[in-house]
Amino acid sequence: MTATPVTQIVVTGFGATTPLGGDVASTWDGMLAGRSGVRRIDDADHEWVTRHELPVLIAAPLAVSPTEVLPRVQARRLDRCEQVALVAAREAWAHAGAPGVEPERLAVVVGTGIGGAVTLLDQDDLLEGPGLRKVSPLTVPMLMPNGPAAWVGLELGARGGVHAPVSACASGAEALAWAVRLLRAGEVDVVVAGGAEACITGITVAGFVQARTLSRRNDEPDRASRPFDAARDGFVLGEGAGIMVLERAEFAAARGATVHGRVAGFGITSDAYHITGPDPEGTGQARAITAAVRDAGLEPSDIGHVNCHATSTVAGDIGETRAVRRALGEHPVLTAPKSALGHLVGAAGAVESIITMLSLSEGVVPASLNIDELDPGVELDVVTGGPRKMDLTAAVCDSFGFGGHNVAVAFTKV
Amino acid sequence: MADKPEILSGLAEIVEEVAGIEKAEVSAEKSFVDDLDIDSLSMVEIAVQAEDKFGVKIPDDQLAELKTVGDAVDYIAKNR
Numbered sequence: 422m423t424a425t426p427v428t429q430i431v432v433t434g435f436g437a438t439t440p441l442g443g444d445v446a447s448t449w450d451g452m453l454a455g456r457s458g459v460r461r462i463d464d465a466d467h468e469w470v471t472r473h474e475l476p477v478l479i480a481a482p483l484a485v486s487p488t489e490v491l492p493r494v495q496a497r498r499l500d501r502c503e504q505v506a507l508v509a510a511r512e513a514w515a516h517a518g519a520p521g522v523e524p525e526r527l528a529v530v531v532g533t534g535i536g537g538a539v540t541l542l543d544q545d546d547l548l549e550g551p552g553l554r555k556v557s558p559l560t561v562p563m564l565m566p567n568g569p570a571a572w573v574g575l576e577l578g579a580r581g582g583v584h585a586p587v588s589a590c591a592s593g594a595e596a597l598a599w600a601v602r603l604l605r606a607g608e609v610d611v612v613v614a615g616g617a618e619a620c621i622t623g624i625t626v627a628g629f630v631q632a633r634t635l636s637r638r639n640d641e642p643d644r645a646s647r648p649f650d651a652a653r654d655g656f657v658l659g660e661g662a663g664i665m666v667l668e669r670a671e672f673a674a675a676r677g678a679t680v681h682g683r684v685a686g687f688g689i690t691s692d693a694y695h696i697t698g699p700d701p702e703g704t705g706q707a708r709a710i711t712a713a714v715r716d717a718g719l720e721p722s723d724i725g726h727v728n729c730h731a732t733s734t735v736a737g738d739i740g741e742t743r744a745v746r747r748a749l750g751e752h753p754v755l756t757a758p759k760s761a762l763g764h765l766v767g768a769a770g771a772v773e774s775i776i777t778m779l780s781l782s783e784g785v786v787p788a789s790l791n792i793d794e795l796d797p798g799v800e801l802d803v804v805t806g807g808p809r810k811m812d813l814t815a816a817v818c819d820s821f822g823f824g825g826h827n828v829a830v831a832f833t834k835v
Numbered sequence: 836m837a838d839k840p841e842i843l844s845g846l847a848e849i850v851e852e853v854a855g856i857e858k859a860e861v862s863a864e865k866s867f868v869d870d871l872d873i874d875s876l877s878m879v880e881i882a883v884q885a886e887d888k889f890g891v892k893i894p895d896d897q898l899a900e901l902k903t904v905g906d907a908v909d910y911i912a913k914n915r
Contacts, residue, residue: 494855554883558876
């Protein structure tokens, strides 16, 4: 390792609600057990699937509805994406031991890809149907994309700034990067950061269907998300939230906090190539990974593991493996958490960062599911068949998004 | 003229639904803002539901005058 950055950023708490479980522990256990969060959704809760004759009958809905966890009155004031943000933030804050930080030294950065689209649609139905009187006065705060961040800020009393990066499927990872910037700049001592998404609804599924990005493996839901497999046919839309509590190392040490890992560095680049399609050579992605490693004061040889963005689309996955090879070499061991979780869009980068950090601290990388025949273009070691014990010191989590957003975050073991 | 206890009970149900305050807490002398901690957005929801339930009109300038639960009960009783 080379020189370390001046300000170390440590992770003192994390929380999540995902298709595999209502918290981090159940999600992690599900990952290690090789469970899939993908299931059929042509049911009464998703009547729009059959009403619109959508060709995609699968998704990765939350394992535990946030309305089962939050008080009823609070839940009815929130869009589902705000509900999941609060659920994950509460777990993370408690896990961090509810840091005693001055409100002015506490910031929130919670991103979302789509935000309160379901509220927008529901309220538009009310306006067009029964009319103005039935439109909720909470419509705008429920649909605004800064809503998840704002509610977390209210809950925790954060007065050091509330931010909401919006970069599609990279939003959750970009939030962590912004948190690192704020902490390094010394603007605040603690940042609650992550991503939230809950947009499994007719129009988003239809839009992704028309973009030809979703898997249609309806008859085998748990086999549908298969990044790096030769027969992959698209991603599976999921929902959830992941939140981390990040602190300046000296602040965490002074309060005697338990440290679970370090966010050592990040890299953010943009492709300027196509609005949805990734650069097939993975050039921008490679630059992001390289930047993250350099920012962390590490060498490519230090990175033993990459937690991949790999969504199971035909176009995306191979570009990423090219980017990994270009940035790091042949040695990193890969896994693709979306094979189990589905694609959590704006929450993906945050939830997968938590998985990456647990892989480091627990010394085990969950398997990438459903690889029957590895795409010959991968040319790297992917964990399959079951979790693999690994003695890792540093790992990178990749997150890329529609719009050509590339974010890589480097984590190191404590 | 409507039965005021009946209006109070109906209004309390709405307040419980919108703001999560137990029906028993919603008594005539309570201020919506100072005692029950109901914000302006929830007041709009409560007013719309009260209009539907009791068949009254509560214009915005009137709503602003309804400081207590008792004010609302009296207004509804007079105008339904």
